[in-house]
Amino acid sequence: MISPIRFGGMASGLDTEKIVKDLMNVERQPLNKLKKKKIMEEWKRDSYREMNSLLLEFQKSLDNLRFGFNLNKKKVISDSETAVAVKMNGQPSLSNYTIKVTQLAQPATPASAQFSVDSTTVPNSTTQIGSDFTIEINSSSLGSPVSISVSSTDTIDSVIKKINSSGSGVKATYFNNKLVMTKEDGTTFDVTVTSGDASKLGMGNSGTTTASSAGQPGTEGIVEINGVTHMVSGNTFTYDGIEFTIKQTTTNPISVSVKTDEDALFNTIKDFVQKYNELIDKVNAKITEKRYKGYEPLLDEEKEALPEKTAEKLDGMAKSGILQRDSILSDGLDALRHALTIPLQGADPAFDTLSEIGITGAPNSKYAYLDKGKLYIDEAKLRKALSENGDKVVQLFTQYSSSKNYNETGLAQRMYDELDKTIKLLTDKAGNTTLPVDDSVIGRSIDQINRDIDLWEDRLKGIEDRYWKKFTEMEKALSKYNSQSSWFLNMMGGQQ
Known part of the structure; x- marks a missing residue:
């Protein structure tokens, strides 16, 4: 639609354009409030989604802890690496093997x-x-x-x-x-x-x-594993999930043991604690962020009237604390802490809580509350627990409850389930970018604000048209009055 051409102040000398603009600035206040409300809703939606992504990322990392096969990592150790080197190449069925090397394999010479x-x-x-x-x-x-x-x-x-x-x-x-x-x-x-x-x-x-010179045929190696003699075509071969590399003949059998890889398990648990602490740090920072009362988002025209750094600072203050004391996030953190503190039923009473394997809250002090639930590891105590009772440490995290009993469920699965609930609440509240339609609470709110903005835009157009119509009528009346005054003066001048 082509905008009408308007001429103001031709008869009155008034700056009609400015007067109408000033009047419309007053009329636009309800619309501006809607636009700022929309910005606030978008900020809140994006903040919720940011927190949801953090929770989802942490939840995925729990797979390393909640499934036993991820924790039951093994390593093989040879009593003499100079004679027989070993490494994992599958799932050994035994915990101990003996190997005696009678003859090394010799490759054929072509x-x-x-x-x-x-x-x-x-x-x-x-x-x-x-x-x-x-x-x-x-x-x-x-x-x-x-x-x-x-x-x-x-x-x-x-x-x-x-x-x-x-x-x-x-x-x-x-x-x-x-x-x-x-x-x-x-x-x-x-x-x-x-x-x-x-x-x-x-x-x-x-x-x-x-x-050509004559080639020499190869010879097979002869090894004895657990008392049974085997012929091997090469000096590196796999037997029952273990890769053996024989380097020299031996007089006595070499012992090969399969043990829990304590270092791998220790690092998995340590990584979990690190990720957990990072998560609660970020969520706590969001729900305790300072709120600056009286600050609102700036509209584009307001930003243009300010220096760039000033506009950024004001917008930052308006956005700060947008999720302060948010109940979904606060309750979600409380649920995670609860999941880690309730003893595991069905486990050895000496290994049914994190503290018994060396993982505790902040050390007792008057500043402990500042850590807000962070975990600390006594590495010596954890390594001792893994060395002496590794299976019970694994059980603490992975125990499965067929009845879905909370107290009988391993700590990792408890946390996973609690995160599921919080993630669903946040998605219901703010949606996520993977959904084709945003039917969340905030999504519906933004849709309604958009409809209200459209209505106000149409209403303001009508109000502006009425202002211009009134000023145009005024200009016409003044023009007619001026014409009549000129005629009257001319008539009076003619009589003289």
Whole structure:
């Protein structure tokens, strides 16, 4: 719609544009309040979503604690790593193994032929050979000899490619001015120069034949595991979820033990405490943030009238404390603390709380309240509990209750369930960015404010039009009055 062209003050001399603008500034106050209310609702929604993301991230991290298979990590230890090295490669079924090495495996040595390359004329792998020749590879495993043609523009690299792709079964490599050919199937072979001069590659002139050395067959290793003899094809092999690397023969059996990986379990618990403390720090900071009364969000036109830093500061003060004393977040933190303090029924009474494994609240002091529920680890006590009663420590976090009894549920699952409740309440309150439609409490509030803003925009347009209409009528009346006054004066002047 094209805006009407308005001319004001032509008869009255008034600045009609400014007068109407000032009048509309007063009329716009209800609309401005709606816009500021919308900004506050959006700030609150975004703050709730930020907290919800933190809770969800922490909840996901609890998977490392609430499932037993994540905590029952094992490690294998050899009494003699110099003789037999071991590492986990699955799930061993036993806790102890013995291994005696009678014989190490010896790899097979393939048949090979070695040629000394002329380093003065073929100094590197990219230099051209400089002569044409043909070689023939013959072996008892081949039906007929394989011929390979080499041109003067070939390099060592291109010659190797021709040999390797010839179908002869011979593979070539080049290192330190040596061209080495090997045959993996163990059969011997001959290399004959059938034409040309191949002396630059150490093969001689036409008619020269070089016979390969004989290969040596490999031998299997012999090991005795838990009293049973096994033949192994290599010196590294896997047995019952353990990878063994045998390095030397042994006179007596070597002991290999499977133990709980206490370091991994300790680090998992320590990581949980760290993440928990970070979470409650951030949530507590949000619900205790200072609220500055009397400060409201700035509209765009208000920001434009202020220096940028001043506008940012005022907006920051208006946003501060937006979730102060929020009941959803406060209750959620209380529920997490409760989940960690109630003893676990069905567990060993000596290991049914965190404090018994070395995890407590802040040390007693007059400033302890400032920590607001943070956890502290006595590392020596926790390591002792893991070393002597690791299974009971795991039970404290992972115990499953088929009846869903809260007191019989492991601490990690309790926290997970409490977080579920809080996350749902926050989602109902503020929605989240993954939902296609925001049907949350704040989402519906913002929708209603938007509708009210639209109504006020239409209403204000009508009010502005009425102001202009009144001023236009005034200008017309003044113009008519001025015209009549001029006519009257003219008439009076004519009579004189």
